[in-house]
Amino acid sequence: MKISSATIENHLETVYDAVVVGGGMGGLSAAIYLARYGLRCLIIEKGKGRSIWMQETRNYLGFDPTTPGRDILRHGTKQALHWGADHLRAFVENVTDEGDTFAIDVKIGKKNSKTYTLRSKYLIAASGVIDVLPELEDMQNVMWDQNAVLIAGSEGQINAAFVLNWFTPYISVLTDGKYPVSEAMKAKLADHGYPLYESPIKEFLGEDHKMSGIALEDGTVVEATTGLISMGSIYHNQYLKGIEALTWDGENLITNDMTQTTHERIFAIGDLKKGLNQGSIAVADGTKAATQIWRNIRRASVPRKWETNIPKEVEEQAAEAVATSA
């Protein structure tokens, strides 16, 4: 069910089997599986992730190319709620490992916000990246042989030009005046014929959502009908930084092939884990995390027997024993 600031007090005693931080494609997939395995789970979603930003979902199997990412998320949220998952809009501030459970501190609301602590046995970190800029892998097909601008956030990110050139060789590189570019990089760009513009950006040109170019502060106009902003990502993973057993590679968590981190009760899926950042992979990660958590909980639980098949005399003896001890 949907949980809000009005009803959260009713859930403070609940120990969830799993809390999923992040309601993007990966988190929703995990929640759908968890709920269908009969586990108590809660999705905590702060809003605004990569899939919402992606206006079109050309690659995800089964959808029309024009389906907005937010439609898939809205539908997935409905699916998860339908199967019995709980859903809360809140920001996860901190997670503390209490041994058998995690204490999850969440902040609800922007003004006059309140902080609450929720509890779960397992944690699925599916909170992805905040800044939601597209990856090169998302650029397929949209820019074949068009004039393209690459706005690179650092010299290292200029290297995206040498992947982008699979799609188009007509690449102009912009630094937005933010950093100096080495002679080696300048020579490499010149060798490829890709002009470099080091003046700050003044404005984007175009109309009807169609880009025609970019005007720079120095008066230059760079003609382009498409572009890529390569600025690196800002991760929403601060809430995990206090947990010692985790192993990081930069801002990504190291996981095994079932998306389990080096903390046995924490799973990391989608953009938070090492590997390709694609919606379809986040969805599969959710399947794996939920299935492994189910297996762990199932194997640790007492197997359910067909009790009514127990012979009558055994049941009668048991009933007698209970009656005698009372």
Next chain:
Amino acid sequence: MKISSATIENHLETVYDAVVVGGGMGGLSAAIYLARYGLRCLIIEKGKGRSIWMQETRNYLGFDPTTPGRDILRHGTKQALHWGADHLRAFVENVTDEGDTFAIDVKIGKKNSKTYTLRSKYLIAASGVIDVLPELEDMQNVMWDQNAVLIAGSEGQINAAFVLNWFTPYISVLTDGKYPVSEAMKAKLADHGYPLYESPIKEFLGEDHKMSGIALEDGTVVEATTGLISMGSIYHNQYLKGIEALTWDGENLITNDMTQTTHERIFAIGDLKKGLNQGSIAVADGTKAATQIWRNIRRASVPRKWETNIPKEVEEQAAEAVATSA
């Protein structure tokens, strides 16, 4: 485009970047990505796979629980064709590694069938399983606390009862009279209260697609409203058996985290590779295989330069050199 027996002669000289064997969820996802990366690809589909059998797709993110698997496949085929993939309905009989390419022998048609040889640089084995019986992971939620029959194809497969009992403890085990059951297994079943029926199955009982039980040859009627057939899988992988560099674990191919097998130009996705058999995972596998093939081809290709940016005098010198040598 769709290729048929009428048009296949036009494609015998083509060297595809990748041929995808199998048009299930994994194969279609791979083809969509390959086509969007601008690579020449062909899906070869023989029909009848696990996802077609699955009437409902409760777990795949973004679809209504009642969406038939064949609707997703039909839509995915349309997507792949839209982005430029080729599609052929045929049976892959054999694959031969020719060094830089594979020769892929396909049989078209059931009666008066004809055999042709197609060629590609990379191969994606996405041909999955033929017998299309559901896995335990697909059983979620459908059988909570119902009377269930487990029809097990061998003594080993009776062990499915001890996973199934997460969903219901009311399990009757049927051997269909096919094999003897050990005393140890009989004792384990008795301990759980799960009756064992060793008589052959006579008929399934029920009406309006709702099961009410199973009648056995010995006259017994086992009441049940749901069931699981655990018979193992028949794999469509014979066409790969002649390729020495592959590493098998039973009928599954060993792959790395990008689904590449131990043959660097063969990728295995979905049910053919080791791991969880779920549609969402096959879709992600397709993404990975296609992306890795794109990376390999891209890195091996000459980088595209912005040739018109070459200073005029260089172009003139080049033109002069060509003219002189002619």
